[in-house]
Amino acid sequence: MAIKTEPFILNIGPQHPSTHGVFRMRVTLDGEVVVDLEPVIGYLHRGIEKLGEARTYTQIIPLTDRLDYVASMTNNLAYVLAVEKLAGIEIPERGEYLRIIMAETMRISSHLMAVGFFLNDLGAMMTPVLYMWREREKLLDLYEMVCGQRLTYNYMRIGGVSHDVPEEFLPALKKWVAEMPRFIDEYDQLLSQNEILLARTKGVCILPRETAINIAASGPVLRASGVKWDLRKADPYSIYDRFDFEIPVGSVGDNYDRYWVRMQEMRQSVRILEQAIAQLPEGEVCAKVPQLLRPPVGEVYGHIEAPKGELGFYLVSDNSIAPYRFHIRPPTLINLTALKDMVIGWKVADLIITFGSIDVCLGEIDR
């Protein structure tokens, strides 16, 4: 007698260690195989876009810290660049360089967390994460030196950064940058050829190039699928055209490529940091900008290459002290569109690591 089977619905999250925040998936399973998936989001929705309409341009900066809280300063940067583009503000050279230093250390910090938790999802419980956090902890100490905070920094200002870095910062940063390549080598040796990692990620949950472009994936997810698109090169902002670096590109678009691209990007960020530290000029760090900035009537879309992808800000100004409309383009919300495509036909265990490989941050998905 044949056994009658039927698909069933499994609810993963919102409170679950593998969902990296409050994220819920309604997964339809046939045995252990995923046949359908629907992401359910909004548990962390704070209405940041609406809040922004009732705040001055400077008061919005701390709100942006609460988007992707793993790389807060990058969010600050994307927002202030958009405002500066709208109001036509020039930034002093030292301010530009300090911003780049912060943005690139943030990228490494975010990727360390992404790779660490990716391995956590893979079953390497906590050990790789602690190796990654050893280095990330030193970065957090550096940020604390600069602005007294370890998570939400609020360091960037319209026109530059809030204040110059303290004396002890640069020697400590130089030491960290000099040590980092050795640590990345260590991670590589421990992980990149690990048999279990290869078996679980090579050829698993492939995102084809065409789909990646059609869903407007960005950041490491897009590049892992073989698309050489990095806004730092494709549409250079700030002073990225002055630095020499490569864009790592994956070949297949599987989970391994997404892991590999992040590892390589950390090396490139170290290269940018070395150049930025060597070129760092003396002088002012912030331009003179009115406390209550009134940008001319108009609109602007500014986007940067955040660690997780293209972070954009769309601002509409009516020449008042607050933006008329304040919209955020969160990279991981749009990357999440790909999740369903990637996991159908794979098992639940692969779903968990694929979700980890997108590297989401619910702070910016829900806003």
Add this chain to the structure above:
Amino acid sequence: MTTALNCEQVAKKITRALPGAVVAADKAAVVVTSKSLYQVAEFLKNTPAFDFDYLTNLTAVDYMDYFEVIYHLISLKHNHSLVLKTRCRDRDKPVVPSVVSLWRSADFQEREIYDLMGIAFEGHPNLKRLLLWEGFVGHPLRRDYL
């Protein structure tokens, strides 16, 4: 460097292919009628000279007199960009055609606009609230909410 295409020239080309579609074109954007939006989007995506394969950002603004839906398009091949807009004046039942069948990146973004701004996207395969819960009354991002 991504080049922003000259909107007036793009508008001329759109008018040649789809007469009556363009409402206005200035330095910043091309505005088209909501009726012809899908055809214009299809034209911009499939014409080799434009080749807009990447819909990066999709959002809406409430100007009280009308809603404006804004599409930020990029061509990865040519590295150029264009801002496409459409307007709808009906405040009670604003409807704009969905572009999900052209660019799937519009999926969550159209749902978000539907949720927070209350604009319905005709042809969207799964149009329901994204961030707020089912049963929530109102659309918070409208200017007259609160």
